[in-house]
Amino acid sequence: MTRRPPCSVQSAERGDPIYGTASAGTLWVLLELGGAWGHSAFLQSPSIIDPDLGLSIVRRVEKQRMRIVAIRRPGRRPQTPRWRWFIVDSTPGAESVHAGEVDGPAGYLDLALDGSDGAPSTEPLVAVCAHGKHDQCCAVRGRAATASIASAYPEWTWECSHLGGDRFAATGLILPHGLCYGRLDTAVDPASIVELYTQGRLVDSLLRGRTSLPHAVQAAQHFARVETGDDRIDSFAPIDVTHVDGRIHVRLTGHVGPVDVVLGEEFSEPLFSMCEANVAGRVRQFTLDSIAFGQVAAT
Numbered sequence: 001m002t003r004r005p006p007c008s009v010q011s012a013e014r015g016d017p018i019y020g021t022a023s024a025g026t027l028w029v030l031l032e033l034g035g036a037w038g039h040s041a042f043l044q045s046p047s048i049i050d051p052d053l054g055l056s057i058v059r060r061v062e063k064q065r066m067r068i069v070a071i072r073r074p075g076r077r078p079q080t081p082r083w084r085w086f087i088v089d090s091t092p093g094a095e096s097v098h099a100g101e102v103d104g105p106a107g108y109l110d111l112a113l114d115g116s117d118g119a120p121s122t123e124p125l126v127a128v129c130a131h132g133k134h135d136q137c138c139a140v141r142g143r144a145a146t147a148s149i150a151s152a153y154p155e156w157t158w159e160c161s162h163l164g165g166d167r168f169a170a171t172g173l174i175l176p177h178g179l180c181y182g183r184l185d186t187a188v189d190p191a192s193i194v195e196l197y198t199q200g201r202l203v204d205s206l207l208r209g210r211t212s213l214p215h216a217v218q219a220a221q222h223f224a225r226v227e228t229g230d231d232r233i234d235s236f237a238p239i240d241v242t243h244v245d246g247r248i249h250v251r252l253t254g255h256v257g258p259v260d261v262v263l264g265e266e267f268s269e270p271l272f273s274m275c276e277a278n279v280a281g282r283v284r285q286f287t288l289d290s291i292a293f294g295q296v297a298a299t
Contacts, residue, residue: 007275008137011167012183014271020219020286022180022209023164025067028088028173030127030160031057031108033070034081039134041070041161048081049105057108064113067211070161071127074146083107086125087115090178090212092237097121097176123156126194128172128184130159136275137169138162145170145184152191166274168208177233178211201231216241219286220250220261227291230255247289257294264289 004010038044042054061068071086083104089096098115102108111117126149130142142159150157163171168182170190174197183206184190193203204225209218217238224236236252236259243249248263264287270280 019222027066071158095176127160141170262289
């Protein structure tokens with residue numbers, strides 16, 4: 001039996017569009033689990049956290065419609081574990097990070113999910129998926145990207161558990177703005193993406209989208225950036241999304257008036273979206289039908 005190439009290699013060879021694929025999430029709970037993770041970081045890592053406790057934590061967080069992610073520092077694991085946590089709001093215009101630490105994993109179960117048990121933080125978080133037991137691409141590409149970024153921003157950088165989009169490994173988040181990136185390891189200098197973030201800018205060619213926005217808005221923003229070259233994070237905020245005659249009409253804010261983007265939808269040829277996939281499936285992709293830049297009416 002011939003072994004398939006890794007899913008990220010296949011994706012790059014096909015030229016899978018990366019825009020409009022960001023994992024959904026507006027409210028995030030990041031919990032430190034230092035050590036080796038199983039296929040499910042919270043449910044199958046008994047040397048770190050009791051599976052029943054992990055399940056209770058996951059259920060409690062997900063009941064509040066929050067995304068839960070395990071994090072750990074890259075490199076050698078310390079002998080004495082720490083149990084740091086971050087609660088992040090990625091709502092555009094209301095982004096925030098609250099941070100704290102508990103004495104052990106049981107403390108996560110009683111954590112106030114509004115962040116009030118901790119303190120506000122002005123420092124960003126960079127979380128790159130390096131969840132090798134979930135997908136080999138994340139192990140290889142994710143760890144390489146994390147190490148590169150951590151060399152420049154050690155206090156901000158974490159390895160994290162599965163984010164989705166394995167075929168776009170190395171995948172990662174920059175919080176609190178919820179910028180979801182893919183193929184981070186292909187950047188000449190992955191740390192430069194974080195440097196641009198500190199300037200309020202992004203790298204569109206590697207951006208999957210903002211996690212707090214619908215996929216169609218993510219795609220529309222991509223096409224607007226390509227047309228204008230505007231790489232500011234807060235440009236092209238969504239105004240309205242409507243579906244008309246099989247097309248998606250997205251209206252965004254513009255410099256001198258609204259930007260109207262009309263998108264088509266199509267499905268790819270069957271593909272393996274992760275290395276362990278046994279059945280090929282089709283994935284949704286967005287195409288640009290038209291884009292129009294409005295003008296402010298004269299008074």
